[in-house]
């Protein structure tokens with residue numbers, strides 16, 4: 001990048017630690033890439049004559065996504081049976097009694113849940129209970145039917161929130177934390193996919209003592225999020241009794257459902273937007289259906305802006321080209337680092353499992369219709385992540 005100077009990504013391109021949620025790494029990413037995006041916004045974009053500027057668009061600024069600062073830890077009294085189940089999840093799963101307890105639970109309507117926080121906590125709780133119910137016996141015996149007393153309220157809550165009835169990134173990360181106290185930074189309650197950096201802190205201990213932590217260990221023993229879509233252990237999906245006549249197939253929680261990277265991609269443009277024709281772009285686009293509606297609207301509002309890349313390209317302004325390229329480079333460096341993390345925790349773990357001759361097929365090992373898992377040889381997941389990283393790099397401008 002001849003002629004480019006100034007704030008570049010750290011030489012190593014490394015993130016200093018990784019925390020699944022609004023923790024230090026997220027902050028660092030925000031200050032790294034976000035700082036560069038801020039620079040770009042404040043120095044370059046608005047000054048371009050062809051740019052209709054933010055104020056010219058009625059949809060700008062886009063509505064800020066609700067961050068669900070849910071310090072709520074209890075549901076209204078009628079929902080005590082759900083909270084009791086949630087609090088006992090690890091023990092009930094370990095002793096394989098969860099399904100029996102769910103069958104005995106009363107059928108509750110979601111009508112007495114009022115307001116967003118009630119609903120988000122209910123989605124989190126019902127999502128964990130559902131995941132535990134389905135996977136109590138591991139990959140050998142997933143439940144094929146979700147009983148009515150769980151399926152109907154989970155569907156009701158999900159419908160009111162505009163979310164699918166499955167444990168999501170919006171539950172696992174966005175609604176699954178609390179601030180320990182006002183003087184210390186955010187505390188992640190649980191990691192994901194086997195990482196539990198600060199498990200046992202805050203909210204988890206006081207309200208759902210162990211479920212997020214221990215349940216994740218159970219659920220991620222296969223290094224994969226609980227999902228009913230593209231999962232060889234559940235080829236037909238899951239039947240929500242009393243809701244639909246046919247089984248449904250949903251993807252499980254994944255950071256691919258996080259608004260952050262979608263917003264960066266939409267802002268910078270390139271091949272990962274819905275206009276990109278790759279399977280990876282299609283998969284990422286589908287993941288937007290798993291975001292809270294206002295998050296999705298936020299990404300779409302950015303998407304609807306005049307394409308930044310074209311504006312920078314046509315500006316003929318070298319400083320602007322460089323600023324844009326630094327943003328793209330930082331995003332690609334983040335994805336390169338993420339590939340290393342995924343290799344360590346998913347690919348290596350899966351290989352170790354195979355070499356131990358562990359029975360059962362991890363959902364990450366074979367999933368014919370999931371774009372990131374197609375192909376032969378090597379690791380399909382890594383191929384997906386690399387193709388996303390490479391598509392990011394393709395946005396770089398020649399300067």
Ligand code: HEM
Nearest residue numbers: 018019020193195254255256261335341342345346381388
């Ligand atoms: C042990 C840690 C992690 C593992 C094993 C892991 C694994 C994966 C895998 C397998 C995917 C492919 C999609 C899927 O199967 O759902 C994925 C996607 C993704 N992950 Fe992670 N991940 C980890 C940590 C993180 C962290 C800390 C972040 C963000 C700070 C993150 C951000 C993403 C994003 C944004 C995607 C979508 C693809 C993209 O936009 O590049 N991951 N991850």
